[in-house]
Amino acid sequence: MAVKPWLGVIKNSVPSNYQPSKGDSQGPDATLELEYVFGYRCHDTRNNLRYSSDGKLVYHTAGVGVVLDTKTNTQKFFRDHKSDILCLAINPAGTICVTGEASSHLCVWDIATQTLIDKVSKPMKKGIRHVVFSPDGKLIAASDMTEDHVCTIFELLTKKDKNGKMLSQIATGNGGKANVMSLGFN
Numbered sequence: 001m002a003v004k005p006w007l008g009v010i011k012n013s014v015p016s017n018y019q020p021s022k023g024d025s026q027g028p029d030a031t032l033e034l035e036y037v038f039g040y041r042c043h044d045t046r047n048n049l050r051y052s053s054d055g056k057l058v059y060h061t062a063g064v065g066v067v068l069d070t071k072t073n074t075q076k077f078f079r080d081h082k083s084d085i086l087c088l089a090i091n092p093a094g095t096i097c098v099t100g101e102a103s104s105h106l107c108v109w110d111i112a113t114q115t116l117i118d119k120v121s122k123p124m125k126k127g128i129r130h131v132v133f134s135p136d137g138k139l140i141a142a143s144d145m146t147e148d149h150v151c152t153i154f155e156l157l158t159k160k161d162k163n164g165k166m167l168s169q170i171a172t173g174n175g176g177k178a179n180v181m182s183l184g185f186n
Contacts, residue, residue: 036075037066045086052111053094060085065099067111078114080107087130091137096156098140100128106142108156108167118166123152134185140167141185149175 041048041061049059057068063085065078083103090097096117098108104124108117127145134140140154153171160166 034064034077034079037061037064037077041085045088048088050088050090050097051094052090054112056111058088058090058097058111060088060099063101065097065107065109065114067114076114078107078109078116080109080116080119081105087128089131089133089140091133091156092135093137096137098131098133098142100124100131100142102127104128104144106131106140106154106167108140120154120165120167120169123169123172124150132184139170139185143175147177149177151175 039061040059045060049057052058052067055070057066057070059066059068063079063081063083065081065085065088067076067078069075078097078099081099081101082105083101085099085101087100088097090111095111096108097111098106100106103121104127105119105121106124106128107119109115110117124142124144125146128142129145129149130141130143132141138156140156141151142154143149143151151173152169154167155170157166157168161168
């Protein structure tokens with residue numbers, strides 16, 4: 001387990017004569033709402049800013065996929081990731097986005113509605129570094145950050161299968177020890 005020195009600071013910060021009142025154990029009656037994201041992840045990613053079919057910018061920062069309407073300067077958000085997004089691709093039609101995260105989840109989502117189409121994590125084991133759509137938009141390739149750079153090909157189905165999935169894994173294999181600079185279909 002990681003050392004958490006801040007726990008000791010919290011424990012030792014309570015005055016010795018403190019007596020909790022009845023409402024102290026309840027959280028405040030408040031909510032937070034994401035209105036606008038300032039920033040963009042670029043220090044360790046590439047090809048992570050794209051246009052959708054309707055001319056909106058699609059990019060990511062932290063664990064949020066952002067769809068920016070530059071005419072109105074308004075944003076909409078895809079927030080189904082649990083950790084930082086490391087890569088992004090958009091299908092040739094400009095309507096579907098795929099994002100890969102540091103904890104090995106791959107999310108496919110609708111750009112117009114920011115709704116999740118499907119989410120997979122296996123067989124990737126350690127963060128997804130690259131994703132790409134095939135030229136016809138029917139296949140998605142992803143490579144992870146393991147030493148062997150596991151590459152997996154998924155088919156994007158036109159309707160849900162019997163398990164309710166829209167992604168079907170059709171191939172996987174080790175990509176070798178060399179760093180993967182990009183993925184592509186020929």
